Amino acid sequence: MALLQISEPGESTAPHEHRLAVGIDLGTTNSLVATVRSGMAVVLSDALGRPLLPSVVSYRGAGVVVGHEAQAQQSVDPKNTIVSVKRFMGRGLRDIAHFESMPYDFVAAEAGAEGMVRLRTSAGVKSPVEISAEILKVLRARAEAALGGPLSGAVITVPAYFDDAQRQATKDAGRLAGLNVLRLLNEPTAAAIAYGLDNGAEGIYAVYDLGGGTFDISILRLSKGIFEVLATGGDSALGGDDFDQRVFCWIIEAAGLAPLSAQDARVLLTRAREAKEFLTSHGEAPITVRLASGEYVDVKLSSTVFAEITKTLVQKTLSATKRALRDAGLGTDEVKGVVMVGGATRMPQIQHAVGELFGQEPLNNLDPDKVVALGAATQANLLAGNRAAGDDWLLLDVIPLSLGLETMGGLTEKLIPRNSTLPIARAQEFTTFKDGQTAMMIHVVQGERELVADCRSLARFELRGIPPMVAGAARIRVSFQVDADGLLSVAAREQTTGVEARVEVKPSYGLSDDEIAGMLKDSFTHASQDAFRRALREAQVEAQRLLEATRSALNEDAALLSAAERALIDDGIIGLEAVLVGDERHAIDEAMAKLNLATADFAARRMNQSVQRALSGRNIAEMES
């Protein structure tokens, strides 16, 4: 017995134009952009046919170059040429391994220990968010040139193990690059979508994703139309780069080198990476370098020694894998396939170790460099509404790290456990401890340890505007909401009076809204006319979307409205249409707000009805079985 056929919510019944949407893999080493063309996900190459954009940004004077051209600057101007900026996203200086051997001019946060690291370049002090935005801008331009129009939206991938600060930094970078970020998608999940759809895979799968700078392991259950992440784990500061670093240190020791200049270090690191790649298909890699000091290095690295010096790194990935399996409540024998993702999984010792742990050959029939971007493009196409009802899927992902609150004595109280399915919310009640207290501070941390000091500080939320009462009388209910992107938001309300408290966010390793606004403004100072047109254009597109959605909703469910309600909505539509063609952005915003208000109840009723129908499908099925 088939379930009742009901048109999907949000799916307009009228045919609409194909919306231009892309998936972006913003990688540590390389970045890619992909889209779905005639039903096929394809990676978009640059004018020279190169699909990979090296994630390298080089500032030259006040200007900037990105990708291959920037890569060429690496040994010439290492201080202004930033590689692997992803490692700095949402991170403080103290968090960055080997920062002292990096050629950059780091600017630590002013206010003591916390705060995202910044880099002093020839173009001024830059945050990792701005540097990443340069990479995204190039990919956006590439996509718009290839697709012949402005993008409607983008899905950007992040390591599954990224915490809130790293995710927020990525989303901010997207905004700075002028992208409408439809979703942050976890890299292993993106890979699972690409793999699962291509192979019609069903069952439990593990995705082992070792990229340039991050490691993720995700355990998923794939069933028809559903990608369900059961558990995820990893290390957001472990990747192919660390293997290079081990080889680099080995060369220095084997050749007995004195401390190196920034230039020499960069050259040697490049040789180390080449040796690592060479060992993928050879038993021994020769390493020869002439240093600026005149010293000559000539050593040979065997695959046995390479495996030996990187053993602890591989071990770390296996521990995280075992923990994820335990969190999912599964044994290795229940895993049907292990999908390998990320260039670093080409290393033979990794293939061997993963194969041994799972007792089966890992799956390598995907291009480990491209699969994440292809999966992201497929999801972007779905989110943009380009697929027909019934021809879609549901993605259920989890929060990778537990969220907690700081309590007395520097202890954490767990609020949301890791691997909870998103979106998720938790509410907690607080009270005041002083008479007339009108503000309080809530410190949110992410991590598994019991001491606040051992977890990552996410943000301090300052609640203001609590009505003054005697100590202990106020009951402030604070709700913590984590959305499908894994991003946290906080709202607070005093229960006895119903007064909404103002919540001010002080991100520990992120940018404040003001800082982002400032950066957005900066990026437009040379083109303020552009900025104005852009904002207007965005408002018009948003208004168009609202009109389209409202009309389609009226077509389907006008019966849910009273005559008065209907009249209010019709008024709203006419009002918005009247200002849409003009160039008064604020008038458009105002008319949109009015229409949104008029349709709020309608939308809620439609959603209720949709849920009721989903459940009534069961009753019919039961009756007939």
Place this chain on the structure above:
Amino acid sequence: MDFTQDHFALFGLPRRYALDNAELDRLYREVQARVHPDKYAHQPDAERRLAMQWATRINEAYQTLRQPLSRAKYLLFLAGVEVERERRMSAEFLMQQMEWREAVAEARAALAVDELEALHARLKKEMRGQYLKLAAQLAAPDVGAAADLLRQLMFQEKLLADIDDALAAAEA
């Protein structure tokens, strides 16, 4: 959205401990497929917010019902018993717990992965029996006995999580 509806009513399921997991899974997916924010990515803000609230609500209900411990706790809560209010435990059970904790601490200190895995398996087996007993008590219903047993199970679940942590530490 009707926030007063309990988790069982939300899915149209009878309010009891015995549950057809496969049926709950199916209903959950059916509803989530309609309310998940991804279905509204291109819709106006108000709709997206609503979708997130619904999806959050459905997740909460599903997670609560899906796990035997939280399902039992929720049933008792609906029956007016707040399990965590009461702290009374039998001395015999507490003694046993102390022995367990010592064994785990020793195995952890010795990084004895095999021993930890054995403890894990033994505890799991013991808990399976406890859950069967709990099901019978809730069906009877013997709310008082069920609440006592549930408190023990909460201790044991915590212990199980600690063994997992110890295993992770031993393997790292």
